[in-house]
Amino acid sequence: MALIVQKYGGTSVGSPDRIQAVAKKVAAERAAGDSLVVVVSAMSGETNRLLELAKAVNPDMPPRELDVLLATGEQTTIALLSMALEGIGCPARSYTGQQVHIRTDNFHGKARIQDIDAARVRSDLEQGRVVVVAGFQGVDEDGNITTLGRGGSDTTAVAMAAALGADECQIYTDVDGVYTTDPRIVPEARRLDRITVEEMLEMASLGAKVLQIRSVEFAGKYRVPLRVLSSFEDGPGTLITYEEEDMEQALISGIAFNRDEAKLTIRGVPDQPGIAHQIIGGIADANINVDMIVQNVGGDGTTDFTFTVHRADYAKALDLLTKQAKTLKAREVTGDDKIVKISIVGVGMRSHAGIAHTMFKVLADEGINIQMISTSEIKVSVVVDEKYLELAVRALHSAFGLEGEAAAG
C-alpha cells in the first residue's frame, strides 16, 4: 500500500513497444496494491529532433520559445503512456508540468522548481488512477512554460515525491544501480545496495553519472528515499540513504574518475593576498569552470598555483593564463591535458584516519606518480597521468576490498 513515484527516462520509453512494457510493469505494481505516480522523459531521439527543427528556423533558439518546443517531447510521452495503461485496463491520467502546477523560476532552459500543488494528483490517486506526469518541465508565475534542463525529469520525480510525501522515488534507468566503480574498467565492480546521499553527490559530480546531481540534492533536502533501478531487468537497484545507520559500513563506497579534465600550472607568482582571486577570477570571467585548485608556497616569496578545467576549455584557459603570467610577472605557465582525476568516496572516512595514506601507498606501489591531491570530508581525489587510469582504479578497487558479494556502501 505504498505511494511510489517512478521515473522512466527516454530510453525506457523510446518506442511504442517500450512504452507498452513500462505500462505493463506499472499496471502490475498498481494491481499489487501500490499507488503510483509515473514521471517520464521525452522518447529518446525526440529532443534532438525538436532541436534540429529549432535550429532550422533560428539558430539562436530564443529560450522562451525553445522551452515551449521542447516541452512537447514529454507531453507526447505522457499521453502515450496513459493510453497504453488505459489499453490494459489500468485507469490513468496524464498531466503536463503546467497542469500539475510545477511552479518554477523563469530561467528558461535551466529553471528550478519552487513549488508543486499536488492536490489534483492526490485526488486522482484516491480515485485509483495512475498519474502520469511530464518530467523536465514546469511553468513560471506568469504562466510561461519552462524546462529544467536535460536530465531534469529526475528532479521532477524527486520534487513530486517530496510534495506527495511518497514512500519511495524510483529512478528507472539503463543501469541496474550505482556501482563501486565503472564495470567497464573494473569487471569486479559491484552494485551497491545502499549509498548515502553525500557519497552519491561526490560520485555523481566526479563522473559516475547515474542521477542528475540536482535531483540528488533535492532528495537530500527533503529526505526523499531515492532508488536507482534498471527498467530492463528486475532487481533491487541501489537505495540512496540519509543516515549512517550501519556502524559496520565499509570505509569507502566507490571509486569515481573523470577523464574530461586538463591541468594548468602557473609558477613563481608573488605570494601576496588576492593572487588566487586574480588568477581564478580571470578564468571564471571567461565562463570556464575550475574544478580542483592546489596552491604551494615556495621559499622565495613566490607561489605555484595549479588547477583543472574541462578539457574543452583547455586551450582557451592556457591562452588566458599565459597573458596573465606576463601581468603577474610569473616565472612560467605549463599545462597538461593528458591527465585523469581519480577519487575514492566514502562516509566511512569521517571516522577512520589513514584512508588517504592507504590510497597514496597503493598508487606508489604501482609506480604511479600523483600530480595533484585534493581532499574533502568524505573524498580524496588525485590527478595522475591518464595512461595509469585502469591500473590505478583496479588497484584501489582491490585494496579497499570493493569486490565480492553485496554489502552496503
Added chain:
Amino acid sequence: MALIVQKYGGTSVGSPDRIQAVAKKVAAERAAGDSLVVVVSAMSGETNRLLELAKAVNPDMPPRELDVLLATGEQTTIALLSMALEGIGCPARSYTGQQVHIRTDNFHGKARIQDIDAARVRSDLEQGRVVVVAGFQGVDEDGNITTLGRGGSDTTAVAMAAALGADECQIYTDVDGVYTTDPRIVPEARRLDRITVEEMLEMASLGAKVLQIRSVEFAGKYRVPLRVLSSFEDGPGTLITYEEEDMEQALISGIAFNRDEAKLTIRGVPDQPGIAHQIIGGIADANINVDMIVQNVGGDGTTDFTFTVHRADYAKALDLLTKQAKTLKAREVTGDDKIVKISIVGVGMRSHAGIAHTMFKVLADEGINIQMISTSEIKVSVVVDEKYLELAVRALHSAFGLEGEAAAG
C-alpha cells in the same frame, strides 16, 4: 493600424522553410503598422505521425489522452514560428490554447469554444509583439486539454478575432479565395471578391470546402470580417460579408456540387403520421447522416420517400431500409449511388423569383433529367445522374453569367 488575426494551415507551415516564409510575411505586415495575432495548425503530416504513435500503443486511443497528444502538434508550430519571427527581429510570443485560456466544453476531439480571455494577448500586442496562438486546442474548466477536431484552427482564429474585436480575420490556405464553382470542372470559374456568410455556409456544406463550417458560423454569430487568401501567392482573396449592401448583386454567387452521396427510395408506404420519423429514425439510429429528404404523396393512400446519404453508408442504409420495408409493408425499395447533387447558391434569390425555374430549364435544354429537388431561401439543389456533372455545372455557370471579370457575389 489595423488589428488582424491571421490563420495559417498545416501546408503553409509544413517545413522550416515555409515557417520562415510565413514569418517574413507577418513581420512585413507588422512593420507596415498592423497589430497581428497569428493562429497556426500543426505542420502538415505531424497529426498523422502522432496518430500512428497513438494507434501503436492503444488502437482505442482514449479521447482525453489523444487530445493531450495531438495538442503537441500546434505547440511545436507556435514555438517554431515565434523563433523564426524573433530571428528576423520581430518580437513574438507563443501561447498554447491553455495559456491563452481558450475555454471549451469537455467533449474531447470535438470541443466547442465557450470563452477566450484575451487580456494577455492584448497586453503583448500593446508591447508591440506578434502573438502566435496554437489553433485547434483549448482547455476545459477542469484544466484538461481539449481539441476542436480537425480544421478547428479556423475556429480558433475566428474566436480570437471575435474576442479581440479584430478588424479582420484572414484565413490563409492553399487556394486564393472562394470560386463561383470548382475550376477543375469549369475553367472559367471566377474568384469572388465577396460572398455573404449565408452563401458561404451553403457553399461549404455543399462541398466547396474552403473553410471549416463551424468557423463560418462562429464568424457570422460575432460578425467577424473573414477573408480567405492564399499563403503562396499575393491577392485580395474573398471577403465574407454580413450585409447585402450591394443592390446590384448577382442573382447567384456560385455553384456547388457533391459527388459523395447516394440516393435511396422506399415506395408505397402507408401515408400516415409518424412515417417519416420511422423511416429516417431507423437510419439515424445506425449513425448514418441523411442529407436531402423528399416525400411525394400518391393518390392511393400511400407515399414515396426518397433521401440521400453519404456513399460510404449506402450499402448499410439500403440493407436497413429493405428490412424496414417489410415491417412497413412498403411496395419496393430502390437505390442509386451513381448520382450527384448540384446546387446554385445566392442571396439574390430572396428577392428574385424564377431562379429555380431558370435552373430547371437549363438542365432540360441539356437533356438532363432531375431526380430530386430541394430548396432553401438562398439555394436550389437538384440530384442528377453523375455522368451529367460537368455538363450541368458548365451550363449553369454560363447561364447565370458567372464567368468574366471580378464582381462581388
